[in-house]
Amino acid sequence: MTGKLLAILLLGSAVLAGGAMYYLQVYGFYYGVVSKPGQDVRLLAIGADEPETIAYTDFQAIDADSSPIRYRACFETDLTPADLAGYQTANDPEPLTAPGWFECYDAIEIANALQTGQAQAFIGAKNIHFGVDRIVAVTQDGKGYVWHALNNCGEKAYDGTVVGEECPQQPETGQ
Template sequence: MGKFLALILIVSALAAGGAMYYLQVYGFYDEVALQPGRDVVLVPLDGGEGQPIAYSDFEAIDAGSSPIRYRACFTTKVSPDELAQVFTLSDKTEPRNAPDWFECFDAAAIGAKLADGTARSFLSVKNISYGVDRIVAVTGEGRGYVWHELNDCGQKAYDGTVVGEECPPRPEAGEAPEAGQADE
């Protein structure tokens, strides 16, 4: 009887572990529908509303379970140096990992290109979700990558630090902020 109960516990643990792995890596992600002219936007140097840049070969994934699961890849003919003359650079140079099956997004390789200066990162949308900014990186070879990153307000809100007056009010439960809502 004891061996039978141990076997049930082991099989249950393996099934639960397999289900958790599947849900984390595959289950919650959906492909993002193409929205021409809205998929890749950058904030101008004057801080105005994001402006679209020319891009092609866009593919993206997102998950409703977390505001930082968005990843996208694209190509562009505009160089990072040309973009830096018009758009706001970002200090976010460590992209978040994507699931292995989303092959176009290699966070380690993108981070290396940002570190060695062959790519630059730009602010795309401030507060796309409360405390989360959209970041776009463009390489000298014309490859582009998009991910979501916690901003200062998001880091404070999620680590329990007092947010302070410089952050916008946090939305009430069940209330979603408008995408791209700017800090006040």
């Protein structure tokens, strides 16, 4: 009888732990981002150091403090591809997935639109967090998507490679 009780206790603990991990990964750490009109969607003009705001509506975003690359956002804009020609394009943009409950953002659809030329990706801001750039993609019909991606410095810093002089100073961790 003691063996059955221990087995049930272990199985119950495993199910609870698995459920808790699932919940924390998909729901627990995310929170809605409060919109800051005129500041939410910005692009980096060619040759500029600071991004500038573009016209947008219907902004919604999520983020999490557990990782600098969990930010996702959606918006709409009236800007045409010709209007966006003066902004820095992103090299090899790869949209990161979002939780299924954040319905406006579908990484597979965004990636397909980027591959077929139906969307173009731009640099929204460099080093929004150390080693992380904000990428903004805009489709030809005015739908926009935002995510964070590791830049060259971030990839080096997080895989343990020597960062080098071209990267900004890494912030102190306070440990």
